[in-house]
Amino acid sequence: MEKHNIATDASYVDDRTHVLNHRDTFGIMNRSGDILPLGKEVHGIYHKDTRFVNQLRLRINQQLPVLLSSNIKEANEILSVDLTNPGHPLPDGRQMEQGSIHIHRSQLVRNGNFHEKIELKNYQNETLPINLSLHFDGDFKDIFEIRGTRRDHRGSDRGHERIDDHTVVFSNQGLDGAIRKCKIVFNQPFSDFQTPGKVCFDLPLAPKELKCIEYSCHFTVDEVDPSKENYWDSRSANANDLGRSNDYFPDIRTANEHFTHWIHRSKADLVSLMADTPTGKYPYAGVPWYNTAFGRDGIITALQTLWVAPRLSKDVLLFLADQQATSLNESIDAEPGKILHEIRGGEMAAMAELPFKKYYGTVDATPLFVMLAGEYHKRTGDLKTIKRIWKPIEKALDWIDRYGDIDQDGYVEYQAKSKNGLTNQGWKDSHDSIFHANGQLAGGSIALCEVQGYVYSAKRHGARLAKLFGYDEKSARWEADAIRLKERFNRDFWDDTLNSYVLALDGNKEACKVKSSNAGQVLFTGIADPEKADKLVKTLLQPDMFSGWGLRTLSSDEIRYNPMSYHNGSVWPHDVALVADGMGKYGYQEQALRLMTGLFDASLFTPLQRMPELFCGFGKRTGEGPTAYPVACSPQAWSVAAVFLLLKSILQIDIDHGKKELCFFKPILPEYLRRIRIKDMELGGKKVDIEVIRHDKNNMVGVNWNLDDPNWRLKIIK
Known part of the structure; x- marks a missing residue:
């Protein structure tokens, strides 16, 4: 173990x-x-x-x-x-x-x-x-x-x-x-x-x-x-803290009181996890096991809530920029430019019985940091904050090329160096979560499929931000890197037999031909070719992957599948939300809605309607709720934040401060959610109220807003 x-x-x-x-x-x-x-x-x-x-x-x-x-x-x-x-x-x-x-x-x-x-x-x-x-x-x-x-x-x-x-x-x-x-x-x-x-x-x-x-x-x-x-x-x-933290979020209400309660419970739980730091609020990962700052968890929580709570993204970026690694230290898996994995404050960390006092053993937090920076700027136009963290952004992109690509093959890999650190350093960090179709564990420097998507997005955002500062040469180089990565990725990671991207490439560049939810996260970053995205969406919604409550982390057809395991067949709400939003980005809103409905149904069976870190991957049984995972964190930041990204996945609301545009891309609402009202959402330095309504005629969706600013426009793509 x-x-x-x-x-x-x-x-x-x-x-x-x-x-x-x-x-x-x-x-x-x-x-x-x-x-x-x-x-x-x-x-x-x-x-x-x-x-x-x-x-x-x-x-x-x-x-x-x-x-x-x-x-x-x-x-x-x-x-x-x-x-x-x-x-x-x-x-x-x-x-x-x-x-x-x-x-x-x-x-x-x-x-x-x-x-x-x-x-x-x-x-x-x-x-x-x-x-x-x-x-x-x-x-x-x-x-x-x-x-x-x-x-x-x-x-x-x-x-x-x-x-x-x-x-x-x-x-x-x-x-x-x-x-x-x-x-x-x-x-x-x-x-x-x-x-x-x-x-x-x-x-x-x-x-x-x-x-x-x-x-x-x-x-x-x-x-x-x-x-x-x-x-x-x-x-x-x-009470005063709660009031100030609630200022980060607008008030969201729907025509369905149970869905509204899910939103309000999720907001209250997330606020309770938001710790004060010298650079602002930071969402601790979860209670009890991860009640501290985690880089990956904080970034994904920020990405999930960015459209409604951009201030949290700013605070997360400032905190992680301040904690960025500056030197090589194999005992804690640190390399210059690398973004933090976690911080611990107990006796065992202080005595170096564990490497986690300040630990950097994660491969995905660094590209995700750049991705969040780019998405935050697009959402807010806050160039002042981007200037403040520009050096950390550059160092993170430099880490991708210098240290992240271990064998200089164009892909970012991980290989643990700390003797007491994590063996696997993606979000599925259990020792047995990365393996081949025959069940053999992958070895060597491992390139995860979703991490290549994060790198693709980081390079594209880095290129756009560099251009803002007049760094045209860097911008062109990073954009070219992204184009090449997308082309090679769709060639090397796609498997026609699986109709899916493979889980990973091992140290010998052998594909781990395993069907997993990691492939679904590829959609979230936009690296998938459209025709492959179409096949992948169909694959993910087959019964071996979709339990009825959400996506399993691993297909039930795989040799290591176990619905009661941590990463090999369970359902993680944040994972489902990332995949759902990816589906929406490619125009598959109906399929994203199936995922949102599954998790909404699950929430009705969970205590306090609090979405746990994960639950078991057993199939949905009539009249019963999902099977609990015995040591799941609850509340868990990226799980309670999932509801916000799930809403975005079916509305595909995109806020572009540079274009002064609030865009809805093929928005849909289900019968059980006929109206959504968002009150006092920050937009261009002002507060805006937005109402999204499902009309009976052709089930079309209409949007009303009250922003009194002629420079901004509302755009609905149907």
């Missing part, structure tokens, strides 16, 4: 879990709001790639409360839990009837903090003695330990300490010397403290009396003075 794969028995997705997340901090709790050491003990509160809290248990009179209901609020900021007491005898001989006490828990996280408010109200017609206890503990495990990586040595537990009648601390000193500390501060003195980490409150409740306990857990790494935010401070700050 790949040493960095997530162990499948580390499952955390079941009917007992809720997820709260904010920047570098997230929590996985059961439906009652407790954190218990269950299964592989994945539940917990995590901060900066470390689990600070692995147990949190609430009891009333030493009894486990009865769950009434629990929900994550719509804006994704609070877990609200309703509990009551079980029936039990009291010390004085009386009986406390079940349902006498209502307990309401409100939990939230904010970067470096976890807060809870517990309210208790007595509905029995007599005063009742209540002893409320909370038990805390922390194991300070690195996220990679939770994922399944074994360690020979760990840091030392420093135990629990009662500071005063309001404060408890427990901590750990890691092998890296860092002291990681959880400081718990209560709003009132506790009645008793018992080691390890149990605090009790005596709260006699008169009839209809309400009492409240609030506390905050502050997480620090080598910090003397932790945050002093309390529950209400953080709740208010989260």
Whole structure:
């Protein structure tokens, strides 16, 4: 097994879990709001790639409360839990009837903090003695330990300490010397403290009396003075952050309330993953395993949302330009001009047990970075930002030619150099995801089909941007490179037997004649010849590839197909959305609509209508939802962003700031989505409202807008 794969028995997705997340901090709790050491003990509160809290248990009179209901609020900021007491005898001989006490828990996280408010109200017609206890503990495990990586040595537990009648601390000193500390501060003195980490409150409740306990857990790494935010401070700050982040997105509503909810849930989830950086917001990849900055994930999330949220693309470009590799370092797969794969902040990364403190082992983030820069400029006309990152763009294009093309054959390949790094360095980075038709794993320097498409797009965008700055020679060279690449790619990667592009070329230039969704992403970049695109679209929608919910990553006819695998037969929403938009670009909107409808149907079966990182590739069964993948991240940035690109795929809305043109290319709307209204979308420095309507006559689509600017025009190609 790949040493960095997530162990499948580390499952955390079941009917007992809720997820709260904010920047570098997230929590996985059961439906009652407790954190218990269950299964592989994945539940917990995590901060900066470390689990600070692995147990949190609430009891009333030493009894486990009865769950009434629990929900994550719509804006994704609070877990609200309703509990009551079980029936039990009291010390004085009386009986406390079940349902006498209502307990309401409100939990939230904010970067470096976890807060809870517990309210208790007595509905029995007599005063009742209540002893409320909370038990805390922390194991300070690195996220990679939770994922399944074994360690020979760990840091030392420093135990629990009662500071005063309001404060408890427990901590750990890691092998890296860092002291990681959880400081718990209560709003009132506790009645008793018992080691390890149990605090009790005596709260006699008169009839209809309400009492409240609030506390905050502050997480620090080598910090003397932790945050002093309390529950209400953080709740208010989260609301303000949410308001500012929502400014990135226009309001989108449709005639279908379920589809509208899918959009709103996706926006709330994406906003919750958007961390503050010195260069702006950056979407963390996903909770729990990838709650950090990933280059590829951030770029694709930005590309998916660019048409509606261009500010996010700008922030992503600035962040990645700032993190670009400047030197050769094989231990982290770094080369000058290469774009980041991921950043990690835990003890194992600090101790170099893993290469991921700042890691560059990805082949596609670098051309994708240039592609995003070009698409961002086309959408916004923001030449100032392009000037700011022009040197990184040039360095990225230079990396493609100097380092990306390992054997100088005209294709960009990867080959891992770091001994602890990733073996496969495309988006399908499982150890067994790139192979030949007989199942043999591909070796040597591997050229993935979709990566050549990214390079083609990067060269074309680089050529256009270079021309803006008067670099005509570079522009002509990059444009010529793109033309040659397209011609050679369609010759070397196409297979008439598969009616598809092959998955990859291995180090001996032998084709991996495998039918996969990678070929579908070729459409997204425009490198496919039109006649081959026509055949490929038909191939992708055959039953071996299209499960009914979405495209499988691998055809069910292939020897390594397994619908329960991570990359060899599962369905990834972001992958489906990229392929759908590619289909739309080539004029296959009806086929793109089939993919969008499949994922929309899947969303109706998923908790909170939150699209997970992936689900299993079993075929669609009547009356049942898709089969969950046990360790899928949820929320995951590029999965929740997929709905925005899926909408674009059927509308084919193209915004060209240079031409001052808002164009719809063969737009369609299904019967279940007869109207879409987009309010306050940024366009040319102004806000515009757009309405897209499906007319009954011939199912034609009409578009209305309210932009008061004679320089811009609306164009509909039917």
